[in-house]
Amino acid sequence: MGGDYGPHVTVPSVIEYLRQDQETDIVLVGIQAAIEAELRALNVALSPRLRIHPASEVVGMDESPALALRNKKDSSMRVSINLVKSGEAHACVSAGNTGALLATSRFVLKTIPGIDRPALAVVLPTIFGHTYVLDLGANINCTAEHLLQFGVMGATLVSSVENIPEPTIGLLNIGEEDIKGNDVVKQAAELFRTSDLNFYGNVEGNDIYKGTTNVVVCDGFVGNVALKTSEGLAQMLASYLREEFKRNLLTKLAGVVAMPVINAFKRRVDHRQYNGASLLGLRGIVIKSHGSADKVAFCSAIKRAVDEVRGGMIRQLGEHVELLERNTQHLSANSSSVN
C-alpha cells in the first residue's frame, strides 16, 4: 500500500516479477478492495502463487513511526511483518514510511542476539561492479561496536547474496592512515583489526565508487549524506548533459546521433536496478523500496528480498554474529588476564 503510488505501482510490479521468477509466490498485504481493483484492471486472477492477505489500515508516508507502531496494529506494514515473524512469508518488501518500517520491524521481529540496532544497507554501482554501503540513516549516533556489527551484517549480506566467501570491509574515513578520523572510527578500526572479518582498513569517499571493498561501513549520518550527495551530483550532471545537447540545432543533431550511446549509459547508471535497501540485523528479511519507485524499481526490491532468502542470509548472520561474539569475549578475556 505504501510509496508515492501505492498498489498502482506495487501490484503491477508484483505481476511482472511473478512472470520473471517462476519459483516465488507473493502475498499482497493491504486494503482488499484496492488490491482487487488493481488486479481487475490488469486482468489477473488470484492463484496459489498470488494471494491477498487483507489489512484494514495504511501507515501514511509522513506519519510518526511511534504513533504508527502504537495505533495501527492492522496496517499493511505491520501485518506483512507479522507474516514474516510467523513464518508465513520469507520476507517483507515495502515502499512505505521508512521510520515506521524500521520501528515496526524492530518491534515485531526483534534483532538477532548480538546485534544492538538494525542498519540500512544499499548496493551502489562501482567502476567494475558494485559495493554494499551501510548504514544509510537508521543509526545516527553510533559507537565503535555498532560499526563493527554493521561490518558483520554487510559481510554476511555479500557472502550470502553474492556468494563471495570473505568479502572485504572498508571503514569510511577521511584518510587511509590510522591516525585519521574521529575517535569512534579509530576505535572501530581497532575492533575490526582484532576481528575475524576480512578488514581492508580505512577507505575514503571516492573508494565507494572505485569499488575498493565489497562492503563500506559508516554511521547513518555520514552514509545518508554520501548517498544523497551522490543523487544530487548525478542529477546535476544529467541536467548539464541535457542542456549541452539542447544548446542549438547542431548539438541537437549530435544528440540524435549519440542517442543510442547515451541511452546505453543511462541504462547502466539507472538507479532503479539498485532499488531496495536491506534492513539488516533483524530476525527476518525486510526490504525498503524507495517511495518513488516505479514498476521496474519495485521489481528490483522484490528480487533483493528473494536473493536474501535464497542465500540463507538470516541463518548466516546468526552464525557470524555468534562467531564474532565468541571471539570478542575471547579477546576481552585475554586482555583482562594481561591486566
Place this chain on the structure above:
Amino acid sequence: MGGDYGPHVTVPSVIEYLRQDQETDIVLVGIQAAIEAELRALNVALSPRLRIHPASEVVGMDESPALALRNKKDSSMRVSINLVKSGEAHACVSAGNTGALLATSRFVLKTIPGIDRPALAVVLPTIFGHTYVLDLGANINCTAEHLLQFGVMGATLVSSVENIPEPTIGLLNIGEEDIKGNDVVKQAAELFRTSDLNFYGNVEGNDIYKGTTNVVVCDGFVGNVALKTSEGLAQMLASYLREEFKRNLLTKLAGVVAMPVINAFKRRVDHRQYNGASLLGLRGIVIKSHGSADKVAFCSAIKRAVDEVRGGMIRQLGEHVELLERNTQHLSANSSSVN
C-alpha cells in the same frame, strides 16, 4: 614549492596569472635556484610585479605537520605565511601539505578573536551556479558553536567575494525536519535560528548540487566524505561514458559527432576551475591548492586569493564575528535573566 609538481607547475601558472590580471603582483617563495631555473626555461625576467623571496627548506607532502612546524622555520610555506603576517603579502597560495599548511597558518597568523578553529571551504558547482561548503576536513570533532562559526565564515566569504549581501546558510543534515540529525546538528540549528545569519534551515546531501543555499555547513568528517564521494562518482560516470562511446565502430562514430558537446560538458564540470580551498578564520588569507593541480587549476587558486583580498574578506569576517559574539552574549544575558 609544494604540490605534486612543485615550481614546475606553480611558476608557469603564476606567469600565466600575471598576464591575465595586470593589477596583481606575485612573490615566489622558495628555493631560489629552482625558481630561477623555471623562470629561465620560460624566458621570463623578474620585475616589480614578479619577485623571488628565498626560503631554504621545503615541507614534504607526507611530512608530519607538527614536525614541519617545529623544525622547518625557513620552509617556503612558513616564509610565505610570515609574509602575510608582516603585511608584505596580502595572501598566501600553496599546493603543499594540507596539514602542515593548516598548522603553520594557525600558529603564525592566529585565528580571528571569536573563531576557535580555522575551517576549509570549497566552491562546488550547482545546477544554476555554485555553492560554498565548509568544513572540508580541518575539523573532525565539532561542537554546535563551531558549526555556527563555520556559518559566519562561509557567509562572510560569499558576501565579500560574490557580493551577495545576506547569503543563505544551510545546515547539512539527513532530513529537513527539526527532529532529524545528531545532537550537535540539532543544537547548531538552534544557535543558527537565534543568530542574525540568514539561516535557511536543514539541507540534505542533494541540496549541495541543487544549490539550495549559498553556503552549506557541516563538520569536517562529513564534508570530506561528501566531497570525496562526489569525486569518486564523477570519475565512475566519466569512465562509463567513455566506455559506452568506445564500445564499437558505430558508437565511436557517434562519439566523434558528439565530441564538441561532450567537450562543452567537460569544460563545464572541469574541477580545475573550482581549485583552491580557503582556510577561513585566520587573520590573513591562505588558499590551499590541490596537490595535483596543473597550471590552469593553480591559476584558479591564485584568483580565489585575489578575490578574497579585493572583497575585504578578513576585515568583514572580523566585523561579522564581533557582531555574532555581541548578539550571542546578548542572548545568553537574556536567557540568564529569564532563569
